[in-house]
Amino acid sequence: MLDYWTSLQPPTRLLFAIMLMIGLILYIATINLRYGEPDLTFMQLWQTLSVEVKEGEDDLAQFILFEVRFPRVLMSLLAGAALGLAGVMLQGSLRNPLADPSLLGIAQGASFVVAMSIIYPEWLPDWPLPILCLIAGIFTGAVVLITCGSIRSTIRIILAGAIISGFFATLSSALILLAPYDRISGAIGAYLRFTAGSFSSAYWDDIYTTLPWLAVGMPAAWFCARSLNLLQLGDEMATGAGLNPRKARFIMILVALVLISPVIATVGPVGFIALFSPHLSRAFIKTGNAFHLMLVSSLAGSLLIVSADVVGRLWLYPIEVPAGVWTIILIGPVAILLLSRKLKRV
Amino acid sequence: MKLLNKLTLASTILAASLSAHTAFAVDGFPVTVTDAAGIEHTFNQPPKIGCDWYGCIEIMADFDLQIQASEDSGAQNVFYTPAGLPKYIIEDYTNPEHWANAEVEVIMTRVPVSDEMQALTIAAPVFYLHHPSYGESDQSGFQAYIKNIELIGQLTGEVEKAAAAKARFNAVISNLKARATDETRNQKIAILFGRDDTFRGIGKGNPFCALIAEIGLGECVIEGSKNAEVNAEEFLKLDPDWIAYSGGEKSYKDRKDPVWGRLNAVKNNQVFDTAGNRYYCCSTRGLIHALQDFSHYTLDNDIRLPGKLEDFDPTKSPLVAVVK
Missing domain, CATH: 3.40.50.1980 (Nitrogenase molybdenum iron protein domain)
Structure with missing residues (x-):
C-alpha cells in the first residue's frame, strides 16, 4: 500500500491527499453540525438548511445550526487552515522543522496580551485584540530572532524561543497571581480556557473579525511559496536566483504573524497545529514543494482542529473541553517524538 | 557564673509556670478539635490564627476577632473586618518562614490536603476547613460552612460568638x-x-x-x-x-x-x-x-x-x- 502510494506521481498524490482530507473534513464537520441539543438526522439537517424560515417564525433548530454550530465549525476550519499555513511559512522561512508559534514564544506573547485584556482591560489601548496580538507577536518574534543571533541555528532559535516563551508565560502567571482577588474571580477559568484554545464561543462576529486578516494572509502566503521553495535550496542559491533571503524571511514571518494573530486573539493558541500539520503533510504527499505543502498543510490543520473540537464538544457533553486540550493530548506525544528525533539530528 | 546559671534557670521556670498559668486560665482549654481532613489538633489556649483561605478570614470577621496573619493584601480589602486588619500579611503563602515570622500558631486553609500546605507544618499546624467545591470532606452544601463556624468557635474558645x-x-x-x-x-x-x-x-x-x-x-x-x-x-x-x-x-x-x-x-x-x-x-x-x-x-x-x-x-x- 505504502509502495503503491510512493509510486504515484506527485500531482496524483496531491490530488488524492486533498480529496481524502476534504472528505474527512466534511464527514467530521457533518458530525459537528448534527449532534448536540437537538440532535439532527441527515434529513432534518438537510431540511433545516434548505427550508427558509418565514419572518416572525422561531425555529430553534435553525437558529442553533446557523448561529451556533456553523460559525463554530467554520471558525475551526479557518483557524486550522491559518495555523497549518503559518507552520509551513515559519518552518520554511527559518529552515527549522521545529518552528511553531509556541516554541518561538509568539503564542505566549499574544497570550500575555489576552491575559491583560481579561484581567486589566484598562491597561491596554482600545484597539482590536488581533492588532494587539499582532504587535505582541511581532515583538516576541523580533526578540527571538535578535537574541538568537543566527536565523539558521535550530538550537539557538529553539533556546531563544524557550526563554522568551518562559518569560511571557511567567509574566502572565505574575499578572494573575498579583491581581486583586475581585479581579481574578472567574478570570482564571476564562484565561485557562483561552490558553488551551477553545471554539465554544466562536460565533459569526469572530469570523468577521478573523476573515479580513486571513483574506490578506492566505493569498500573501501563496505568493511567498516560490520564495519558500528557493530558500530550501540555501541562501546562496536563493540569492543567485534573485531572492533577497533576509527580506524574504522577514516578509514570510510577518505573513505568518498575520495568520496566527487573529486566531490567537479569537480562539487562543491551539497547541501543536502549526508544528504538526506541515510534518503530517510532508509525510503524506512526500514532497517539500511549498505550493503543495501549503495546500495540504492548511487542510491538515483544519482536519485536526475540527476533529479536536468535535471530541471536545461531544465527549463529555454538555461539558465543554477546549479543543486545544485534545490537540495536545492527541498530537502532543507524536510532536514530542518528532522533537526528539529532530533534536538528535542537530 | 553559678549565680548567673541559677538566675537563668529560675527565670525559665518562672516563665514556664506563668505561661502554664495563662494557658489554664482560659476557659474551655485545652481543647482538641478534629478538622475537615480528620486531623486532630490540641491547643492549650486560643491560638494565633493565620488564614490562608477566605472562609477563615470571613469567619474571623464574623467573630469580631483580629487575624494574626492572612495570605495576601487582597484578602484584607475584600471583607469588612470590624476587629481590624490582619497584623501580618503573608506575601508568599507557600513559604513556612513567612508564617513563622508572623508568629502564627495555626494556619487555616481548606480541603483538600495538599503537599504544599502540609509543608507549612514546620511553621505551625495546618488546620483544614470544609469546602465542598474543592475537596472531599464529610460536609456538603452550606452545612459545610456552618460546620466551619463551629470548628473555629471551638478553636478560638468563642463558642458564644459561633452560636451567634x-x-x-x-x-x-x-x-x-x-x-x-x-x-x-x-x-x-x-x-x-x-x-x-x-x-x-x-x-x-x-x-x-x-x-x-x-x-x-x-x-x-x-x-x-x-x-x-x-x-x-x-x-x-x-x-x-x-x-x-x-x-x-x-x-x-x-x-x-x-x-x-x-x-x-x-x-x-x-x-x-x-x-x-x-x-x-x-x-x-x-x-x-x-x-x-x-x-x-x-x-x-x-x-x-x-x-x-x-x-x-x-x-x-x-x-x-x-x-x-
Missing part, C-alpha cells in the same frame, strides 16, 4: 423561607462567571445553590458541584428564569453573543450583575451577602442591595433584622 453567627445565618434562612412562594421555588437559576462569552457557572452542588434550593428561592440549572463550562446549546435548553452574572469588571450588558440574546431571562430582563463575588464561596457571612443581593432581584426589590463586601456588616442585614 450560626443563629444569624439560621435567621436569614428562616426569614427567607417564610417569604418563599411556589413561584420562587420553581424558578430556574443560573449563576454565571462572565469573563468571556461562555456559559461557565456554579453547579447545583455548590453551597449557594444548595442554600437557595433549601430556602425555596429556586433551583440552579447547571449540574454538578464544579465550575464547568456548559455547551451553549445545552444552556439554551436549560433556559434559566434568572441569571446572576458574576463578571467582575464586565457587565452582562457587554455580552453580544447570539445565544445570550435568545435566552428568556435576557428577553424578560431577569439578569443582574452580582454585587461582589460571594455566590460561589466561602462562608455564611459571604452567603448572607450573596443572598441579600439575590433576594433583592428575585424576591423583593425592597430588600436593599448589600453594597460592597468591604462595607458589609451582616448583623445589619435586613434579612437578619426582620426576624424576631
Whole structure:
C-alpha cells in the first residue's frame, strides 16, 4: 500500500491527499453540525438548511445550526487552515522543522496580551485584540530572532524561543497571581480556557473579525511559496536566483504573524497545529514543494482542529473541553517524538 | 557564673509556670478539635490564627476577632473586618518562614490536603476547613460552612460568638423561607462567571445553590458541584428564569453573543450583575451577602442591595433584622 502510494506521481498524490482530507473534513464537520441539543438526522439537517424560515417564525433548530454550530465549525476550519499555513511559512522561512508559534514564544506573547485584556482591560489601548496580538507577536518574534543571533541555528532559535516563551508565560502567571482577588474571580477559568484554545464561543462576529486578516494572509502566503521553495535550496542559491533571503524571511514571518494573530486573539493558541500539520503533510504527499505543502498543510490543520473540537464538544457533553486540550493530548506525544528525533539530528 | 546559671534557670521556670498559668486560665482549654481532613489538633489556649483561605478570614470577621496573619493584601480589602486588619500579611503563602515570622500558631486553609500546605507544618499546624467545591470532606452544601463556624468557635474558645453567627445565618434562612412562594421555588437559576462569552457557572452542588434550593428561592440549572463550562446549546435548553452574572469588571450588558440574546431571562430582563463575588464561596457571612443581593432581584426589590463586601456588616442585614 505504502509502495503503491510512493509510486504515484506527485500531482496524483496531491490530488488524492486533498480529496481524502476534504472528505474527512466534511464527514467530521457533518458530525459537528448534527449532534448536540437537538440532535439532527441527515434529513432534518438537510431540511433545516434548505427550508427558509418565514419572518416572525422561531425555529430553534435553525437558529442553533446557523448561529451556533456553523460559525463554530467554520471558525475551526479557518483557524486550522491559518495555523497549518503559518507552520509551513515559519518552518520554511527559518529552515527549522521545529518552528511553531509556541516554541518561538509568539503564542505566549499574544497570550500575555489576552491575559491583560481579561484581567486589566484598562491597561491596554482600545484597539482590536488581533492588532494587539499582532504587535505582541511581532515583538516576541523580533526578540527571538535578535537574541538568537543566527536565523539558521535550530538550537539557538529553539533556546531563544524557550526563554522568551518562559518569560511571557511567567509574566502572565505574575499578572494573575498579583491581581486583586475581585479581579481574578472567574478570570482564571476564562484565561485557562483561552490558553488551551477553545471554539465554544466562536460565533459569526469572530469570523468577521478573523476573515479580513486571513483574506490578506492566505493569498500573501501563496505568493511567498516560490520564495519558500528557493530558500530550501540555501541562501546562496536563493540569492543567485534573485531572492533577497533576509527580506524574504522577514516578509514570510510577518505573513505568518498575520495568520496566527487573529486566531490567537479569537480562539487562543491551539497547541501543536502549526508544528504538526506541515510534518503530517510532508509525510503524506512526500514532497517539500511549498505550493503543495501549503495546500495540504492548511487542510491538515483544519482536519485536526475540527476533529479536536468535535471530541471536545461531544465527549463529555454538555461539558465543554477546549479543543486545544485534545490537540495536545492527541498530537502532543507524536510532536514530542518528532522533537526528539529532530533534536538528535542537530 | 553559678549565680548567673541559677538566675537563668529560675527565670525559665518562672516563665514556664506563668505561661502554664495563662494557658489554664482560659476557659474551655485545652481543647482538641478534629478538622475537615480528620486531623486532630490540641491547643492549650486560643491560638494565633493565620488564614490562608477566605472562609477563615470571613469567619474571623464574623467573630469580631483580629487575624494574626492572612495570605495576601487582597484578602484584607475584600471583607469588612470590624476587629481590624490582619497584623501580618503573608506575601508568599507557600513559604513556612513567612508564617513563622508572623508568629502564627495555626494556619487555616481548606480541603483538600495538599503537599504544599502540609509543608507549612514546620511553621505551625495546618488546620483544614470544609469546602465542598474543592475537596472531599464529610460536609456538603452550606452545612459545610456552618460546620466551619463551629470548628473555629471551638478553636478560638468563642463558642458564644459561633452560636451567634450560626443563629444569624439560621435567621436569614428562616426569614427567607417564610417569604418563599411556589413561584420562587420553581424558578430556574443560573449563576454565571462572565469573563468571556461562555456559559461557565456554579453547579447545583455548590453551597449557594444548595442554600437557595433549601430556602425555596429556586433551583440552579447547571449540574454538578464544579465550575464547568456548559455547551451553549445545552444552556439554551436549560433556559434559566434568572441569571446572576458574576463578571467582575464586565457587565452582562457587554455580552453580544447570539445565544445570550435568545435566552428568556435576557428577553424578560431577569439578569443582574452580582454585587461582589460571594455566590460561589466561602462562608455564611459571604452567603448572607450573596443572598441579600439575590433576594433583592428575585424576591423583593425592597430588600436593599448589600453594597460592597468591604462595607458589609451582616448583623445589619435586613434579612437578619426582620426576624424576631
